[in-house]
Amino acid sequence: MKKSSLIIAGIVLTLTFTGCTKGSSTSYVGNKPSETVFTSGETKTAAEKPTKEPSTENQTEEPETDTFAENQTVEHTEEYNAEEARKKFAESDIPDSIKNIFLSDGVFVDTVSQTEVKLFEFKMYANTEAEKELSIKEWICYTAVDFDGDGKKELFYDVQPQYGFVQRVIFHEYTDGKVYAYRHPSSRESVSENGDILGAGGADLTAQGLYRYSFDTEKIISEEIVYAERQEDGGYKYYAYGREVDLSEYEKYFKSFWENRLEGSEFRVTPDSGENQTSKN
Secondary structure, X not given: OOHHHHHHHHHHHHOOOOOEOOOOOOOOOOOOOOOOOOOXXXXXXXXXXXXXXXXXXOOOOOOOOOOOOOOOOOOOOOOOOHHHHHHHHHOOOXXXXXXXXXXXXXXXXXXXXXXXXXXXXXXXXXXXXXXOEEXXXXXXXXXXXXXXXXXXXXXXXXXXXXXXXXXXEEEEEOOOOOEEEEEOOOOOOOEEOOXXXXXOOOOOHHHOEEEEEEEOOOOEEEEEEEEEEEOOXXXXXXXXXXXXXXXXXXXXXXXXXXXXXXXXXXXXXXHHHOOOOEOOO
16 A cells, blocks of 8 residues: 555544444543553553454455545434343443442442542543543443453443543453543544554554553553554654564554454443433433
């Protein structure tokens, strides 16, 4: 693929978004600046990248205009069914400790305050200098995915604060058996089946990256696993899982990402729904 087609494809990527299987808003404001979310200094070197990587063998070239495009026109014609949504959530393979937060008013640790809270005691933050706390208006939809490869799925949730745009929260069951909630530190939202996150930004794929998350009791740790590195001569070197790759292989990782990208499932939980029952909005 030529550089010009990379630019076109990258522009398409910067405009894509993750949605629920039955629609919701997916605009975002910034999260509260805090040591509890990752910084670029926590990104590990290429030699430390995870060894688990998706297969890119036997993939044939596709037309350049379609290689990285995402379907953004999914129609949501069915009415939201609260009982079915609750049943689907209850029967999912999300850890019970996380499901109980939504089904049985269970407690979890807020990684900002390091205190145990219930669902609607949890606060989001406005994108202002005052870092105003916002109550939760509604939990909208979720994606269940094993980000860190430990065999247990995390819960990646769209949440509507009291006012402003939709933000995201990740629930993770730590080794101590407690559930920790992390405010998602960026507008990244597209995730694949194997837990890769797309880092959006820039005018072309050389400014894109694929990330993998891990967790401690205070923050999300981000590792960039597929990325491009600009050279002094203006060109680029491409890396995937700790090794240098050529441009065609680099592109295939992004193609594989979109082919295995997950859609969210709608499960609406509101403060006035009674013991975290879903509303029928």
